[in-house]
């Protein structure tokens with residue numbers, strides 16, 4: 422069976438690994454030049470800064486077992502554990518995605534433009550590079566992007582799913598000179614100046630040689646500032662950062678803008694089949710029915726990828 426997966430973020434990679442394990446021919450199509458999606462790390466000078474997921478937490482047994490094997494391989498470690506473990510990748514979140522995708526077939530720098538179903542049931546995926554055909558297709562982009570690609574194929578999708586909206590997030594990345602200390606563990610996330618959600622020192626976090634600080638802005642703040650010029654937004658993030666931590670020497674700064682950082686609501690099934698078509702929507706917004714946290718996160722992306730792959734395998738002859 423030939424299976425296509427749109428998006429090489431965590432859910433796409435996990436689905437691909439499971440389907441390859443079952444013996445299928447699997448191809449990931451990713452518009453960016455690297456895998457990882459929202460597991461994102463930027464190199465700045467001699468340092469590294471995460472600017473997507475900050476850390477991940479584990480509630481279920483399946484991810485727990487997987488994390489044990491990642492810890493044994495020295496890929497991840499506990500950053501701090503108050504009151505429960507926060508896991509990080511030793512060299513930045515993106516490196517975990519790269520390691521997990523190492524043996525997979527990934528078409529990078531290729532943007533899917535639309536998806537069609539042929540009369541014989543084959544799924545045709547038109548990209549900005551070529552046209553590809555699959556027996557099954559998994560789509561893991563944020564939902565508004567997946568629905569754009571599906572066009573009329575999505576007319577019968579439940580309206581509540583089509584209505585899910587996402588909020589943006591700005592992240593400021595600041596290279597700091599001198600001996601910077603951000604709290605005891607390298608993170609501040611309580612009672613910060615309005616607008617600022619988290620301040621993370623990537624050196625204290627253990628992924629950077631240099632003091633690179635990631636400043637995560639709140640959802641409402643990011644919405645208010647979304648259409649403003651980038652320089653103005655970055656200057657305001659820096660002003661609020663300085664207001665929180667005091668005097669700093671900042672030789673360089675950058676801004677990351679996530680259009681679809683996280684969904685405002687979730688879907689209580691781990692994936693969704695588009696009508697009777699061999700097309701499945703997956704990703705962090707799809708939670709297990711009994712998910713204990715009700716939040717989109719690393720673990721929900723992981724489980725969504727796993728469940729959609731298990732179901733495709735189970736229903737192979739249909």
Ligand SMILES: Cc1cc2nc3c(=O)[nH]c(=O)nc-3n(C[C@H](O)[C@H](O)[C@H](O)COP(=O)(O)OP(=O)(O)OC[C@H]3O[C@@H](n4cnc5c(N)ncnc54)[C@H](O)[C@@H]3O)c2cc1C
Nearest residue numbers: 428430431432452458459474475476533562704705718719
């Ligand atoms: C700023 C920020 C902070 C976060 N902090 C945390 C945290 O601390 N803890 C936590 O657990 N989670 C956190 N998250 C959430 C976590 O990163 C996500 O839940 C998870 O990485 C989502 O994985 P995914 O595979 O569902 O989606 P994605 O990672 O978004 O993957 C989708 C992929 O599809 C690709 N794509 C989209 N459209 C197309 C197209 N047309 N053609 C080809 N490819 C396409 C994208 O480039 C992307 O690589 C954070 C997210 C952000 C943005």
